[in-house]
Amino acid sequence: MEHVKCECGHVNPHGTAFCESCGKPLEENTEKKLLDMRYEGSARRSQTYNKTIVDKIWAFFSSVKVGVALIVITLIASAIGTIFPQEMYIPPNVSPAEYYADQYGWAGKLYYKLGFNNLYGSWWYMLLIASIGVSLVICSLDRVIPLYRALKKQGVTRHPNFLRRQRLFSTSRVADVDDVFKQVKEKLAQRRYHIREENGNILAEKGRFSRWGPYVNHIGLIIFLIGAMLRFVPGMYVDEVLWIREGETKEIPGTHGKYFLKNEKFIFETYEKGKENEVFNAAIDRVGSGTVAKNYQTNVVLYKRVGPVVAGAEPKLKKIKEYKIRVNEPLKYDHYALYQVDFKQNEPYKMAFQLMDKTSKKSFGTVVIDLHNPKPSYNLGNGYRVELLSYFPDFYFDEDGNPSTKSKVPNNPAFVFKMLTPDKPKGEVSFVAIQQTIEPFGNNKYKMAFAGLETRNVSGLTVRRDFTLWILGVGGAIFMIGVVQGMYWNHRRIWLQRVNGEVWLAAHTNKNWFGLKNEIRRVIEGTGLAMPIDQAEEEKKAAQGGQAHGATK
Amino acid sequence: MKKQQRLVMRTVILLLLLAAVGYTIYSNFFTEKARVKVGSTAPDFVLTDLSGKQHRLSDYRGKGVFLNFWGTWCKPCEKEMPYINRQYSTYKKQGVEVLAVNVGETKLSVQKFVDRFGLTFPVMIDREDQVMNAYDVDRLPATFLIDKNGKVKKIITGTMTEEMVKQYMESIKP
Numbered sequence: 001m002e003h004v005k006c007e008c009g010h011v012n013p014h015g016t017a018f019c020e021s022c023g024k025p026l027e028e029n030t031e032k033k034l035l036d037m038r039y040e041g042s043a044r045r046s047q048t049y050n051k052t053i054v055d056k057i058w059a060f061f062s063s064v065k066v067g068v069a070l071i072v073i074t075l076i077a078s079a080i081g082t083i084f085p086q087e088m089y090i091p092p093n094v095s096p097a098e099y100y101a102d103q104y105g106w107a108g109k110l111y112y113k114l115g116f117n118n119l120y121g122s123w124w125y126m127l128l129i130a131s132i133g134v135s136l137v138i139c140s141l142d143r144v145i146p147l148y149r150a151l152k153k154q155g156v157t158r159h160p161n162f163l164r165r166q167r168l169f170s171t172s173r174v175a176d177v178d179d180v181f182k183q184v185k186e187k188l189a190q191r192r193y194h195i196r197e198e199n200g201n202i203l204a205e206k207g208r209f210s211r212w213g214p215y216v217n218h219i220g221l222i223i224f225l226i227g228a229m230l231r232f233v234p235g236m237y238v239d240e241v242l243w244i245r246e247g248e249t250k251e252i253p254g255t256h257g258k259y260f261l262k263n264e265k266f267i268f269e270t271y272e273k274g275k276e277n278e279v280f281n282a283a284i285d286r287v288g289s290g291t292v293a294k295n296y297q298t299n300v301v302l303y304k305r306v307g308p309v310v311a312g313a314e315p316k317l318k319k320i321k322e323y324k325i326r327v328n329e330p331l332k333y334d335h336y337a338l339y340q341v342d343f344k345q346n347e348p349y350k351m352a353f354q355l356m357d358k359t360s361k362k363s364f365g366t367v368v369i370d371l372h373n374p375k376p377s378y379n380l381g382n383g384y385r386v387e388l389l390s391y392f393p394d395f396y397f398d399e400d401g402n403p404s405t406k407s408k409v410p411n412n413p414a415f416v417f418k419m420l421t422p423d424k425p426k427g428e429v430s431f432v433a434i435q436q437t438i439e440p441f442g443n444n445k446y447k448m449a450f451a452g453l454e455t456r457n458v459s460g461l462t463v464r465r466d467f468t469l470w471i472l473g474v475g476g477a478i479f480m481i482g483v484v485q486g487m488y489w490n491h492r493r494i495w496l497q498r499v500n501g502e503v504w505l506a507a508h509t510n511k512n513w514f515g516l517k518n519e520i521r522r523v524i525e526g527t528g529l530a531m532p533i534d535q536a537e538e539e540k541k542a543a544q545g546g547q548a549h550g551a552t553k
Numbered sequence: 554m555k556k557q558q559r560l561v562m563r564t565v566i567l568l569l570l571l572a573a574v575g576y577t578i579y580s581n582f583f584t585e586k587a588r589v590k591v592g593s594t595a596p597d598f599v600l601t602d603l604s605g606k607q608h609r610l611s612d613y614r615g616k617g618v619f620l621n622f623w624g625t626w627c628k629p630c631e632k633e634m635p636y637i638n639r640q641y642s643t644y645k646k647q648g649v650e651v652l653a654v655n656v657g658e659t660k661l662s663v664q665k666f667v668d669r670f671g672l673t674f675p676v677m678i679d680r681e682d683q684v685m686n687a688y689d690v691d692r693l694p695a696t697f698l699i700d701k702n703g704k705v706k707k708i709i710t711g712t713m714t715e716e717m718v719k720q721y722m723e724s725i726k727p
Contacts, residue, residue, distance in 0.1 A: 052560060121581065123582055126581065133573075137570060233580070251681060251686055257687065310598060310609075311596055311597070311598035312599045312679060312683050313683075373659055373660065388661060390662075393658075398628075404626065408624060408625075408626065408659075
């Protein structure tokens with residue numbers, strides 16, 4: 001492709017809409033009166049070279065239309081992803097494939113098939129986001145470089161056709177041109193315009209830096225995307241859940257067996273009348289005493305394992321620190337942070353039963369069962385003994401009607417006891433669940449009477465380690481700088497030129513034409529120069545006038 | 554000349570972008586996110602079985618290890634246990650060891666379960682979830698086939714048929 005030489009002598013790249021230097025329109029387009037000033041009429045290179053496959057891919061991603069389409073598709077996909085719950089919110093013990101089909105029928109099935117159940121993790125969603133990233137890079141590169149070049153190479157003396165086809169344009173005759181130019185120059189300088197002169201013509205410019213705003217913004221976005229990408233690099237990002245009961249010491253998941261945590265106590269407090277300052281009484285009365293949460297807290301001890309890490313081996317622990325984890329006050333250590341996120345109160349811990357004669361109500365002793373470590377047999381002395389035949393921590397009847405357990409958590413403990421007494425040496429069998437007793441082999445003489453329940457609280461913590469956070473922060477900050485740069489500054493240019501004894505004034509801005517007009521009004525005040533006409537508004541008015549005229553006919 | 558430069562530039566940029574996207578997609582979908590991968594060395598662990606004997610995985614070098622994670626409430630586990638038990642009686646003589654790790658239930662429940670099915674291989678309880686964490690087990694049953702060099706040969710999640718159990722044991726025979 002050859003270059004295009006303008007009559008002013010400047011050589012432009014192929015595809016340029018108007019000369020980079022003098023602004024003479026190169027591709028004659030007589031239909032429109034005004035010049036399209038986007039990207040300074042520079043050649044978007046991708047549209048001009050389209051030979052190899054690389055160029056074709058480049059051209060595809062360089063299109064803003066493609067970029068917008070990608071964003072719209074991503075938006076629609078994200079919206080669809082909110083119709084049914086995401087996989088992380090469905091019950092953990094069911095197969096997702098079955099769950100979606102059972103709950104939502106064929107729509108759920110399709111939802112699961114297409115990967116909407118885990119939208120952010122589905123390959124096509126990631127590909128969409130990645131394509132947006134690629135589009136961002138290529139779109140920006142393809143525009144910022146020619147734009148930079150065009151703005152750098154712009155000449156002061158412009159072709160009359162360029163000036164005439166600017167949105168703001170006027171011609172005037174003044175007595176002393178030199179004096180007027182001098183006045184205008186002074187005023188422009190006061191308004192911080194950068195002034196260039198050539199052959200007695202003036203180009204005043206300010207705020208060019210605003211033109212880089214969108215590209216700075218895109219750089220921020222790309223850094224943000226890189227940060228998000230780095231989360232997939234092993235070790236960069238840890239996000240685990242730790243459920244820990246009071247009194248328990250557990251390995252902290254995600255630390256590769258290096259750290260252990262002990263839960264000393266979980267505390268849940270509410271605002272109660274009498275405990276708070278009197279001024280809050282009215283407010284507490286309004287919502288009810290003890291209904292509003294005040295504090296969720298886990299008192300913990302952090303330990304580090306010393307010596308080699310062998311899973312399952314009794315760990316040798318070194319105490320590191322004690323801490324009170326509260327909401328928004330995580331325990332931080334070695335880049336790990338433990339946040340309070342959930343809790344479960346009053347989980348059964350120990351249950352007590354009395355071996356009792358059903359008729360005389362006489363008790364022969366109490367059995368205390370640790371629900372996490374029940375013993376096979378409890379001796380009560382004097383020939384009385386209780387054997388634990390079966391234990392179901394989370395009792396239910398399964399499909400075949402057999403007593404079974406749903407999990408290892410003692411949510412609903414049930415027991416099969418064998419009561420051995422001097423008068424019943426073979427023993428009596430009794431099935432005991434909460435509020436329920438079954439005697440499978442007929443009427444028993446003895447029973448296991450419920451004699452108390454000890455509970456404890458379970459604290460739900462989140463384990464986090466995130467080395468990508470600062471990258472996301474930097475990306476976000478650059479993003480905002482770009483937004484501010486493009487929003488609060490305007491790129492304004494004013495051309496003053498002597499043409500055939502007249503003074504031609506033209507002006508352009510990338511936004512806020514009202515502001516530019518006001519500025520020009522103040523600059524030319526008292527100089528005898530004519531206020532430029534807004535040709536875009538004139539056109540609009542003409543068009544509206546024509547319509548109104550047509551309507552009255 | 555200039556055109557050529559441009560083509561090179563574009564190719565380089567596109568390749569860079571492709572590499573970034575490719576890495577993300579690859580690391581997400583084609584590598585196991587679990588800490589234990591096929592081909593890597595199985596993390597060592599020490600657990601005590603119901604009879605009080607300590608088992609250390611690394612002591613089983615030279616033998617194939619059929620490492621099974623299970624729970625008494627897990628119906629598929631219940632189903633495959635007799636299969637494993639039967640096949641174990643054959644493959645034990647051929648150098649295949651079964652280690653059945655219960656995921657932290659009470660000794661009573663585990664013992665009753667073992668008695669009910671007459672399990673002959675060592676059954677151990679991972680009381681503090683340490684081994685589960687090390688192997689990143691979240692759904693039961695989960696089985697790790699470990700060869701005589703201590704390398705993970707295959708990871709199976711879900712129920713196995715007796716035929717599958719047999720094949721798997723065959724595959725880790727030293």
